[in-house]
Amino acid sequence: MRLLFVHRHLGELGGAEANIHLTAEQLGRRGHMTGLLYGSATGKGEDQWRATFSECFRLPGYRNGTATQRALEYFTPDVLWVHNLSDLEVLEALLQSPKPVIRTVHDHALYCMRSYKYDYFTRQICLRPASTYCIFPCLASVSRNHRGGLPLKWVSYSAKRQEIRLNQHCRRLIVFSDYIRQELLRNGFDGPRIEVHAPLFREGGGGKLGVGSWEEDEARQSCSPLSPNSQPPSSTPLPSSNLIVWAGQIVRGKGLDLFLRALTHVKTNFECAILGDGSHRAYCEKLSKKLGLSGRVKFYGFVGPEQLQEFFCKASLFAFSSVWPEPFGMAGPEAMRHGLPVVAFDAGAVREWLTDGANGFLVPWGNTNLFGVRIEQLLQNRDLAQTMGRCARERVAREFNPDRAIERLDDLLFRVVQETQTAASSQQSENFLNYEQRTVRTIASAPL
Template sequence: MSTASSCSPSVPDSPLRILVVTTRWDLVGGSERYAGAVVRGLCDRGFLVRVLTGGGHQESSAEVLISAELAAPGLNREGAGALRETVRAAAPDVIYLLSRVSADHLRILLGIAPLVRFVQDHTLFCPGLNKLHEDASACSSPLGQVCLERYFSTGCSGFKPEGSPSLRWPLKTLAANLRELELSGQAKLILVASDYMRRELLRAGLSPARLRVLPYFTNSIAMPAHDSPTLAALPAETAEFLAADDAPLLLTPARLTLPDKGLDYLLTALGQLERRAKLVIAGDGPARDHLQNKARAEGLSSRVHFSGWLAPAELESLLCAASLVLFPSIWNEPFGLVGLEAMAHAKPVVAFDVGGVREWLIPGETGLLCPARDAAAFSRAMAKLLDDPHQAQTMGARGQAHLKANFSRERHLALLGEWLSG
């Protein structure tokens, strides 16, 4: 176990002690960026915050406790004892759980302090993890027997036979989901970022009395219009790609996974785009080689740059430089934090119409929505905004106003503080 300095509460009267639990404490995706932002926000509001994590690092004024047991897929008796001791030593008044953990982990947390859980993805109620069928179409079935039936017929994107079909693994996986879902029903509250996710958890059997919708916020701050991004602050290869010509920049921040993030559809759409434009895909993941090979095969190498994961300040620079932000996810996105980051910089967004995206993107007002998996429609939407910079700027300005009115940091933290304290 290792620690960092703890945040200093701004109120003197016995501040609420909050233990934020997240399996990863780094900046590799939207969920992780939210974890860092919400910890800073809770500290700023005077709560005494500690973070319990399985690993990773990001700058924080909160005390960070590293627990190898939290990163384990399950717990033996020794591991359970070590985790229980670590959590008890933190003496939390309430636990704020941000990641999926096993039923063993969850049982320990529930036994020590009231627990508020923020469900940020589908892993709690989908053994395939992303609610996608094998053909990448969206799944609308609730967790249960239908999952086994599909496993042994068409399969799902992340839940299908590997090698010799056997009942043992799918039954074990489904049982783990059901146990964790049942235990989650004992939480003080279950938070989700969108009405879409609330509906999914209701269909999974959770009580409506325990569910609350808490939309994300972003700490992303737009650069003044008279400023320009500093290319020198970016990695050398990325800066060189941007400086090579003055073609409009398209930006997609994403974890490089398939099929959920839809990046293969994005490359197809770019290949159909008969406009001067270049694309930066900011992120990394197991599909990177496949996507780079696809870009080369389709003659897009000079128009596409894979930057890898970027530091927050580097991503801010790209958001400032971009003409459009693209959000090509084809799975039912629980929310889509990238959309808020784009709106903070007054950038219009082109996205597929999936999951909770409509809850922040107003079609025709703050961006354009396309039918899921329709690369041709996505290409036409990009062309429409590139051909009309005034419309793109107007949409970006409306998006920024929409963000300030409906997704403020202050509202999020006020509601969260109330629910954690109540």
């Protein structure tokens, strides 16, 4: 089957890109031919992407609808697979094709003008559908411009409504959590078209934290998150250093500043490794010093997959402090794969893989005091931490099997192709029947 992926980027950047690349790799190994229609290159891992996708087509930035049609004529795909892309010309051209269009909803950008679904000032999670409330009082029409030039940019509410309407015509929408499924239902999407699928994980976490190979040698496989065909690593004693690991993009929504404040409530000796980079890093580094944590908290920046594995294998627990409504939160299950208990805020889809008191602690949103108390509890009670870590590892092995996940995606692709062919055949039969009826009426009404 020929699959055309459509995404705004070529190359590694974040969790969406890691998932897209890995999915294309695995489907390619199952005999599918994959191509990519994209907007811009990231400058990271581009050679690996070009090696995975047999054809790559770049949108010129003008007359993108025409460029899309040409890519379709050249590649002749069986399925059009949209990921993160808001270009209305491209979406219209794809939907005009007779081929089925499916979309993976990686985040909130499809239905949120700010894309992160929380109040800019308070970080309170938004539960409203896209509406005129987004214009006022939310003021989401005015957003930060990350592309240089003016600091602010205008976001069109009418364009966002049109984007939602176009995506409602996709034959399937793939989501990674029931939380995102509910968001789509809230925004008027058809329930039967939405399917929840387990995400695929790249060894080492992918995205901002490093990109590793899906295939690992035996020495590394014993401590790699969600590697295919591998068994969960055997239970090992937790390290004596009381190492806490935090990993992710350092942006406001990830709540690193709240995590640092939570650490001030921890009395037990500990070390903390902050892995990742982002626009909020400088602020958090200053805050760490201000809170008197600089001697125990170290910022490592971007780390590769091997380093990430080492941190996971040495850690006592994993802290997941996101305060934005996580569409899934891949870093959590990645840490759980290593037998780590997780302490996290109850935000978005986190509760779908973290059960309070079972594989870690689910803390009420923004409660830094209790967050610190739960960390203290795990550091002091090593038996409890190890029991929760074992539960976490077993849950990941049970619920996030990579072979089963790719098989479900493969099945989905064949189903949408079959449905499209059946619908086209039915339409042809209906058109032929209408033609016959019109012909009979014409003959009957003709003068003798």
